[in-house]
Amino acid sequence: MARTRSAGTITATTMKTTVRGRSASRSRRRTEDDAPAPHRRSADEMRTPPRRRTRSSSRGRSPSRYKSQSLPSPPKAAAADSTSFSASMSPLQENLNALSMFGPALSVIYRYFVASSNPIPPLLSPLWLTSPPLLFILSTAVHAPFSVTYHRRQALGLDPSRLDNRYRILDQSFIHFCCLVYSYALSGSVAYLLALAPLNLYAVIRLWGGGKRSYGKPVQVKLNVCVQAYLLPILLRGDTENYCRAMLYGFACFALFMANRKLLGWGHTIFHLVATPYSLVLLEAAEKVEGSELWRR
Secondary structure, eight states: OHHHHHHHHHHHHHHHHHHHHHHHHHHHHHHHHHSOOOOOOOHHHHHSOOOOOOOOOTTSOOHHHHHHTSOOOOOHHHHHHHTSTTTTOOHHHHHHHHHHTHHHHHHHHIIIIIISOOOOOOTTOTHHHHOHHHHHHHHHHHHHHHHHHHHHHHHHTOSSOSSSSHHHHHHHHHHHHHHHHHHHHTTOOHHHHHHHHHHHHHHHHHHTTOGGGGSSHHHHHHHHHHHHHHHHHHHHTTOHHHHHHHHHHHHHHHHHHHTTTTTTTOHHHHHHHHHHHHHHHHHHHHHHHHHSHHHHO
């Protein structure tokens, strides 16, 4: 009997343990089924690489925010005006610049027709297009209104930019027109005029390109080359005195133009005043061309 009881208790305990084991395994299966499945990346996600995180600043702002909050840069024309030779000129100085531009034209007209008592040819006379001194006077007088208009507009503040505007470009274009006419008036050679025509035409085309092509050092370099080109025949003809005087006045004009800011804006007006004796020297050289045997041939 004792053996049968012990066997019964053993079987009862084994059955309890098996039941407990089955219930524990079922509970484990339920927890595994309830747990979320691991995330599987799709084909599109596998193609696109993950984004890299950018380091933020000490205040927690991203670099993109700093770009959006940066101040806008000033326009190119305004930035150029702030460092230009004419940026510091007042309306009074600009009015004097306009007034002083009448000096070269009026001086050569008075010198040739009044002081020298040369007759004024008719308006449609071919002498205006063939005589060296008359061509010199005509081209100088034609350029003056464009320069006066430009400086008057700057005095009134009518243009948003002092440098990149059509009136300044017109002024400089007619300076190159004068350079081309002077090359004939000071040499008496049509071939020399045609030789310098491409250089002056290229300079004018570059001026009308706008932006930095209408001002700055490249513009001054081309202009100085054209000036030296029309002065060269004076030296080649043996008129050394007028050539040296012209070079002296020309260098003074260029120096005053470049030092306009250091002279508090008065350099441009003085430059126009010095251009008056410079023009008189060139007129004297043109008169010698007309009186030479080379031009009469």
